Every structure is written in structure tokens, then in C-alpha cells.
Amino acid sequence: MLLGRSIRKWWQALPPDKQELLKDTMKRNRWSIVLGICSLSSLIAIYFWTHLDKSPITGRNRLLMFSKRQFLQLAEFEYQSVLENYKDKFLPVTDPMYETTQFVFNQLIEKNKDIPGVSETKWSINVVEDPEINAFVMPNGQVFVLTGLFKAVADSDQLACILGHEMAHCLLAHGAEHASIIQLLDFVSLVFLTLIWAVFPRDSLAVLGQWIQSKLIQYMFDRPYSRKLEIEADEVGLRLAAKACTDVRASSVYWQQLELMKIVSGTFQIPEWFSTHPSNDHRVEHLDKLIPKAIKLREDCGCPSLSSVDPRLVFRLSVQEMLKLSKKKEESFSIDSGIKQLPQYHEPRTAIIERLPTVVSVQALQSTQNTHK
Missing domain, CATH: 1.10.287 (Helix Hairpins)
Incomplete structure (x- = not known):
């Protein structure tokens, strides 16, 4: 400037x-x-x-400006900051949530020792008393699971898929890669920033040009790249979970549950291109495409056969039952109160639930319902 x-x-x-x-x-x-x-x-x-490096797991070329030692040193500062932030909130190792997390994560490590970086990383579990639905793994192998996550997952299979996703971020060095991309974007920004302040005739116009430039870089390069890394972590994490004999079909159900929670609670959903993460709908669609390969990998690893009951179908049928009950309650309320319809400004809960993304074909649902009958 x-x-x-x-x-x-x-x-x-x-x-x-x-x-x-x-x-x-x-x-x-x-x-x-x-x-x-x-x-x-x-x-x-x-x-x-x-400074391009080939990932030993995916074979994808990536930009790494930092050596592993340098980035671990940087990660140590962040780790200390996280410890300070969650001070006095860590659950003891005897807590059931800690024991469950440790057991699931140990399975992921034990079954994926052939993956580069798994055996070399010193993994450590940290369960934090916090209502936020979140889990993350730092580059030094420190695993953080917030207790709010346990209210969002339905079973250990979903937990394994989430931990596999976070574990993949660490193994793929996504932190170092994203930091390197940010450094590249910062360098390019400096060049254009100099030109903006040199060419624009007034400071006010230069400030406006600088703001526009930062937003363009953020939404056209930085956030799309972050979403790309999230999708890659979904793919590799699903493979890790499959090798650990997890029911990988539960992976997409978790994101549908989150979507349902958002819809029912009326939480505002920002468009995907504003976010650093893919939308829940996008993740469901992508994971469902990957699940057949993950099931095949699971079979190749000698895992026990999956249950004939698909959790995706169970979830869909459960939502249908919720929809039926909601309709019955609305009809009963309408009859009792003598109101023909709800006010225009109030959206019925049935309409909210109907917006839930469908993951099972209509024919499959019909055949299953016929079987139940």
C-alpha cells in the first residue's frame, strides 16, 4: 500500500x-x-x-512451501493455543465418551497401518466438554472431539467416518498445503495491491479496489480450494473407515441428520460458495457415489458382511414416519380449532421435512414398504 x-x-x-x-x-x-x-x-x-510434492496416498501433486519439521513447529504454537482455549474442559480418560472415541480411533489406526503416516504419527485423543458439533485433528496427531458431536451422531459407525475424515486431513498434510496456497495467494495479492494503490487516482478508490480484490481471491480461489480439500478428506476418510470394518453407509446418513437438524431448527443456510466446506446435500451426493467402492474395499479387507438393513433406508423411512405423524397432528389441530389452514406466514413442519434430500430411490422405498406390509 x-x-x-x-x-x-x-x-x-x-x-x-x-x-x-x-x-x-x-x-x-x-x-x-x-x-x-x-x-x-x-x-x-x-x-x-x-515446491510441488506428490501425495503418497492420493498421488495428487500439491504445493508445500513448508518442510514437515517447520510445519510441526508452527502447529505446536496452535496446539498450545487450543489447550489454553479449552482449559479445564477436558474429560477424563474414564469418561464413556472418551473411551468410545479412543476405541473407535484405535480401530482406525490398527487397520490402516499400511497407509503412509499412520504409524509414524503420535496420535492422542482429547475429548472436550463443549456443545459445538465438531471434531478436528491437528498436524501433530492431537485429536480433539467436542462433546456436542455425540448428540449429532447416531452410532459408532458415524463417529468412525467422522474421525476417519479428520484423520485424513492430517495424513494428507492439508494444513500445510492450505497454508502454502494462502502464501501464494498473498504474494499475488501484494503485486495487485501495489498496482491498485499506484494506478487508482484517490485513496478512497484504492481502498474500494483493495476490498474487491480480497473478496475475489477469497471466493474464487481460497474457499473453493478449501472445499476441494474437504472433498478429498471425505474420500480418503471413507477408505480409512472401510478398512476398519465400519458400516460406510452411515457416512452419508450423518450429513443428512445435520441437514435435518438445520431445517427443523430453521437455521439459516448460506450458499455453498460462501463457505469453506461443501454443503450437506453435496456431501451426501458425493459420499453415496463413493460408498459402493468403499463396500468393495471393506470386503477385500476380510471384514464381516454388512447388515442387510441399509441405514440410509432406515433414516429415510424414519423421516417418512415423522412426516405422517406431523400431518396427523396438524389435521387434528385444524379440526379441534376449526381452522382450515395455517396462516400463510407459518411454514408447516411437514413442508420443512419434505425438503430433506432423498438418498433412496422411490422404487426401493416402495418395495421395502411392500415387504413390511
Whole structure:
């Protein structure tokens, strides 16, 4: 900002004849200037190219500006900050929620020792008394599970899929990769920031240009890249859970449960492109596409056969039952009160539940219902 503003002030202070002289000089040497810019850009590109690394798990090329030792040192500072934030909130190892988390995570580690990084990482479980629905794993292997998560998961299979997802973030070095991308974006931002403050005629316009630039980078590059990493962690996490003999079908049910909780509670749902994470609907759709391969991997690992009752179907039928009961209550309320319909501004709960994403085909539901009959 200072550099760009100084260039603008210097240019505005020049007499018109000197401005014209400099313009003519630049026109005569334009090819030399272009060559210099291209040379500098090539050096920068080579620098970033030499920091590309191939993931041993996915085989995808990624940008890593930090060595593993450097990033672990940075992660240690963050770890200390998290410990301070959750001070006096950690559950003892004898707590049932801690024991459940430890057992599920041990299964993931034991069955995935052939995955690069699993055996080398010193994993440690931390269960925190906090109502937020969240879990995360730090780059140093510290696993944090907030107790609010246990109110959102239906069983240990869902918990295993969530922990597998978080474990995948650590194994794939997503923290280091995202920090490297942020560093690259910051470098590009500095170049454009200098140009904005140098070219825009007034400070107020430069501030506006700077704000627009930051939002464009945030919503066009940073958040889409973050969502890409989340999707990759879903894929790898599902593989980890499958090898641990988890019922991988429960993975998509968890996100449907979260979606139902949001809809019923009336929580405002921001569009996906505003978020750092994919929408629940997107995750359900993506996971359902991956589940057949995960089931095949599970079979190849010699796991026991899955139950013939698909939890996705159970969830869908449960929602249908909720819908029927809700309709009956509304009809009863309408008859008792003599009201033909609810006010226009009030959305019936049945309409809310009907917006839940369908994950089972109508034919499958009909055949199952016929079987029950």
C-alpha cells in the first residue's frame, strides 16, 4: 500500500512534460520491460514448481512451501493455543465418551497401518466438554472431539467416518498445503495491491479496489480450494473407515441428520460458495457415489458382511414416519380449532421435512414398504 501510494504521489507530482518523457521512454523500451517481467515471472514459477510434492496416498501433486519439521513447529504454537482455549474442559480418560472415541480411533489406526503416516504419527485423543458439533485433528496427531458431536451422531459407525475424515486431513498434510496456497495467494495479492494503490487516482478508490480484490481471491480461489480439500478428506476418510470394518453407509446418513437438524431448527443456510466446506446435500451426493467402492474395499479387507438393513433406508423411512405423524397432528389441530389452514406466514413442519434430500430411490422405498406390509 505504501509503495503503490508513493508511486502514485510521485507520478502526480511530476510536471506534464516529464510525464510525457517517461511515457515515451517506456514505449521505446516496452519489449525490454516485457522481457524483464516474463523473466521475473518465470523465476517465481520455477520457485513454486520446485515446491510441488506428490501425495503418497492420493498421488495428487500439491504445493508445500513448508518442510514437515517447520510445519510441526508452527502447529505446536496452535496446539498450545487450543489447550489454553479449552482449559479445564477436558474429560477424563474414564469418561464413556472418551473411551468410545479412543476405541473407535484405535480401530482406525490398527487397520490402516499400511497407509503412509499412520504409524509414524503420535496420535492422542482429547475429548472436550463443549456443545459445538465438531471434531478436528491437528498436524501433530492431537485429536480433539467436542462433546456436542455425540448428540449429532447416531452410532459408532458415524463417529468412525467422522474421525476417519479428520484423520485424513492430517495424513494428507492439508494444513500445510492450505497454508502454502494462502502464501501464494498473498504474494499475488501484494503485486495487485501495489498496482491498485499506484494506478487508482484517490485513496478512497484504492481502498474500494483493495476490498474487491480480497473478496475475489477469497471466493474464487481460497474457499473453493478449501472445499476441494474437504472433498478429498471425505474420500480418503471413507477408505480409512472401510478398512476398519465400519458400516460406510452411515457416512452419508450423518450429513443428512445435520441437514435435518438445520431445517427443523430453521437455521439459516448460506450458499455453498460462501463457505469453506461443501454443503450437506453435496456431501451426501458425493459420499453415496463413493460408498459402493468403499463396500468393495471393506470386503477385500476380510471384514464381516454388512447388515442387510441399509441405514440410509432406515433414516429415510424414519423421516417418512415423522412426516405422517406431523400431518396427523396438524389435521387434528385444524379440526379441534376449526381452522382450515395455517396462516400463510407459518411454514408447516411437514413442508420443512419434505425438503430433506432423498438418498433412496422411490422404487426401493416402495418395495421395502411392500415387504413390511
